[in-house]
Amino acid sequence: MSLALNPRFTPPAADTFVFDPDLAVESRRSLVSRYGDDVWSLLALTRNPSQADDLIRWSWFPEVFREPFRYASWTVINYPLPDMDVARHGAAMRSKLSVGRIMKTVNHWALFAQWLDERRIGHLSQVTAEDLTDYSRYLSKVRSLARNTASSHLIALSRLHYYGRLYLPAADRLVEPPWVAEGMDDYLPPATPLGENVTEPIVPATMGPLLVWALRFVEEYADDILGAFEENRRLVAIAEALKGPAKPAADRRLVSYLEELEAKGLPVPTTTKGQRLVAPGVFLAGRTGTPAAKVHQVMRKPRWAKYQAQHPGGCLLESPVTAQLGGEPWHEPFDFYVVPGLLNHLVTACFIVLGYLTGMRTGEILGLENGCCPDSEGPEDAARRHLIYARQFKVARDEDGNHDSAGVVREAPWVAVPQVVRAVRVLERLSGHGLLFAAELHDPRQPERRSGRSLAIATMSNRIERFIEWVNTHAAGRGRQSEAIPADPHGRVGTGRFRRTLAWHIARRPGGLVALAVQYGHMRTLISEGYGSRSRGGIHDLLDFETARNVAEHLSEVHEAIQDGEGVSGPAARRLINAAATEHSRFGGIIASVRQARSLLADPTLNVFENREAFLFCNYDRTKALCHPGRGGKNEAPSLDRCKANCANIARTDEHARQLRDAADSLGKQAASGLVPEPLADRLQERADSLAELADKHDNDRVTTGTEAG
Template sequence: MTAVRHHRPIEPTAIPDDAYVLPGHLTEGRTDRGPRFGDNVWDFRPFVPRTAEHVRCDFTTLPDEIAVATAKEYLYSRLRRGTAAGQSGRKNDRPMKITAAPPALTMIKAIMQTLRELGVTRLADVTTEHLAAALKIWMNASVGTALGYVSAVKHLSTQGPFLSRDRLTVPAWPGRSAQAVVGLHRDRETSTPRIPENICAPFIKAALFYVETASADLLTARRKIESLQAARAGGRLPLGEVKQRLQAFVEERRAAGRGLPALPLQQARTRPDAAIIDGVVQAPNRRLISLLAGVVPPIRPYRQLLEDAGAELGYEEGGLDTPLSIWPDSGHPWRTPLSPWSVHTELAHLRTACWSVIAYLSGMRDAEVRELGRECAFTEPGADGRLRRKLRGRVFKGRQVTGDEAEWVVLEPVHRAVEVLLQLNDDPSHLFGYHGGSQRKDGYVLLSNMSKRLKTFRDHVNELFSIPESLFIPHEAATGDDEDGTTNDDDMPWDFDTRQFRKTLAWHIAHQPFGIVAGARQFHHAKTIMFEGYAGTSASGFAAEVAAEEAVAKLDYLEDLYRDWNDGGRAGGGAAQRIDAEFDRIRRELGDLPGVVASPARLRTMLRHLTKVLHPGVLNDCFFQPAVAVCAKRAKPLGGRPLPMINMCSVCPNARRTTVHLPRLRLARDQAGEALDGSAELPPLQQIVLTNHVNDFDQLIAELQEDGAPCA
């Protein structure tokens, strides 16, 4: 008889207050071991990237010492132990990252607060009924909110054996993942939304304009401000000389027929008594006037002097008189004249534009962009001998907290954005860091809150570049039907998020649209350059995202092919009969009628297997079967090129042509015909080849025309 082994439960022991919170391997090589367990606040700032949004765990807001001890032991354990309590339910052997500790504490505080509202002050007293009631509260907020809380409760449950003061005594939704608990079923074709092209194109156009053109205007204006400040660095002047300089400034404006620099509209609240005419505040910008006159503020004793001069001469926007480039769409300067206030604001928008260009044209994640160093840009020859522009940085997702080194192949505008940032920012270590606050002891801050900055940039360029007839960056269409059958439009600005840029780039590479980057440059060039970098390294993971988007693109295309066939569209080529028969089988199984698709969702499911063999082409599509592929016989003499070889398939059993290919078939036929018309001086054999080539195209086109007649 086999003896049954009984595992003794873990007996948790209290953690001493002087124990270091972080495991030794995370602080190895550092003089500072980080916070201790007994600290009221755990500050992880020295051990996390500067892009980390939350770096402190503050336990002072918890209700009592037992709650504090429980929260501390929970985080202490998770920093050392993996769990199987993730959202999907899959086992995760990795301990929690340091950067996840502050958000995890926030979740625990919220869970404890919900339980207190339900009358439970200790985890040990929680019942399955309490968990069900808490879930109902969280679901009323949103499914996403509930998902986060349920996942945190499951983590809290699995860490129970390591909690000495309080713990859950009932299992948290056993046998079900957090996603299953909240009823969330993720569609593998949907995740982060893609930015629509009619929104993405003008946004990137504006960002590129800022990087490539407006940046020079703004940096020139900043240098002028700095020179004016240096010119008056000698200190305060006697009151009599201050008055003389202000009078001289007013006289210069009078002689030039100009008004005084007006208070920026954004500061109009400081002068509530001042009128606003055509968007210009009727009050002097005393700070700018003192700068231009070379005197140190305050100049309040001469306020009336400036008020009287303004009443006589009027007011005008700006005041710096630095040059402004032309916005190509209007033929006019891209904005109104600059002032120190607007320069400060525009430099913030320039940083956002640089981030957008780098993120969108590289596929880097937000943290990867903002953690770039000042020496990140470099060039080196590629395998084909051509020069490649690259960025060197770090990848953090799925890596240790400090990340792993990685490289990205990028386009020229990305290097231009880096050049602008090197002039704009002055942080000695980070490209996106600049002096301007007290976030760190040295006064440098790192660009942050990018989602909010992206929305602010969207609104700003709409103010600059919109025309009376339409917004420069259109709103997202949100159309619904009212009860009376009329359409109700309630369009909203696109809700930009940092993750959308990587998603959108992957979609554009997979679908290969034209016209977004650098005017007439085809996106295929961007695909060739950027995808080369991702295909060559596993660090980013971007190649898998592009592959997923390409699979979706193929499925979209297959659905179009099916609908065209179901509507009676013609098809030709060696694979036409085979694929048409498969479409017919699917139609019978779905119960579709000609011209009608009963279940679009089921249709996509039944078409998905064809994505594995479909290779869309210019003159035909290939449904590749290697046993009968003509190109398989040609691969060896052509140096073992990868299969299939699209556009070498006019007589291949794997080729299928539809009306989608007609325009390109006609173009190819016309080009061959032009060559034949001018072939009088060619040898007879070449003329015969050209004639046969034209006849072949005529036959392919005739297969797709309704009357079946050859080309005239």
């Protein structure tokens, strides 16, 4: 049966499709649920490859509300909200919802239905405006939901009211929520900064080794793993082709193979099943051309069962291990049954490189297709710039302003550094065509539900954790515990923290392993040039936010130090004192939104950046900056790797002077240790004397607020 033509007040028959199968991708039409099913899948309704296969389970709803909400959900899936209701509610309301938003809406309704049932309210028509006010307090006070989440719940109830008025019988219509007329502010928790801005960045101690190991997989180990995987697939293909009735003497080659091993005293390929050693049917089938069923028959014979028990060995492939780690092969000879797991780790490493070194959202990465990063044109000896053409899903809208599940190609492509290009090329060697992270290739369970889909976000998140576990076990086994990946204090790495972490590191450029892996200043230039002459947004918002937070935190610390009597020196000392006071007055060291970040960065007097390598603050004024030879240009930030000692933008604090003396003492001790060659010792001592001189100059020239007042 197809859809009912008139949905008004009348639920469809139980065997009616939940939505028109013709709207689904052809390969998924068999997945369309029926109205009376206990569980609804909406997977066939979306073309987003990374959309999770979430299911609506009607057991979530108390029995008294199950059918009213089933019908309400059916109308939301199939019929748009009238324009008058969309316009009345504002930008937060869409006439048609994406699959993900439908799932959230039904989930919100389930919580509401459970709340009503606990209060012994048996019909939606019995709910009063006061009840809805109580429910908003329940979301805020009892459930402790964040403001954005609570707002999503209230919008879902507004939608239930609108659809009830149009399609539901009188007993199942919800009264108009009070926030429709009065606005939501009084019904929501206090505003707090949310979204990516409060997602904790991955700490450098974790991100550094994680990126190093991911790059090792992508740049050094990939050829070995892909070669072993090709051999693995070849053996599997041979075993598959041998299925069927066995030919006479089908075991001859296997017996000859075993007799040769026995004559030389070599181990027999073996695998484990639970705690038992068993014959590796597929491996031996591929290796000897013997059907797997025949392999098991032969290996159960007393002669070979006894020899196998006495001489068990691995299922080693012929593919070589060529890459090295610390001068030794990075991995022992590849085992047939280990290779699929290594391939998963390689794919995960590619995701980590893409996620961290581009700034793409998770859905964009998982939606990348073969050919998304074409070779750049131009002469071989010229600097080449690679671009990645990706689909964005979060803001994709069709001509009616509704969510477009197929996504739209991003107007401004992503700029790819060489490590990212390498990761794409590795994935392209696997995919052949279609999605780089195709589920049917990288997670082939339930192939009928995975056609045209990518790996799920949750699956990739779990694989990152398994990648970390493998690395730590591998490092420990090779006595390289210092290269293990420490746990992040904020919890799982996940997939959504890489964007924030990239912005954090570009803005702050911490030392250590992460800085060695990627030149952040170079990356910021790439990203900025890639978005030249286009609207700022996406990763730029995060870069602005992190840069502003960094500036605000530093200026707040300087302000507190000055209030405690500490001093400042340098040509820009007074500018730094004034900037610290201005920032403290306007922001108090806290940047909670992108709007505040842009406001701070737009004030030229607050463009203050710390250069930890040179022990100074740059009070950036591009007309005075010596780091940019063309100071009349459009440079919006200093090049901190090109600080000049005589620049008029320099200021130092007492803390910098202490750091200068500590560094001078450390270098002096190295020079006097006798453990370094004399020319190097002379250079170290010269550097130590130079740093000590800068500290003395600070002590002589420093000013304080008391000095200023005098």
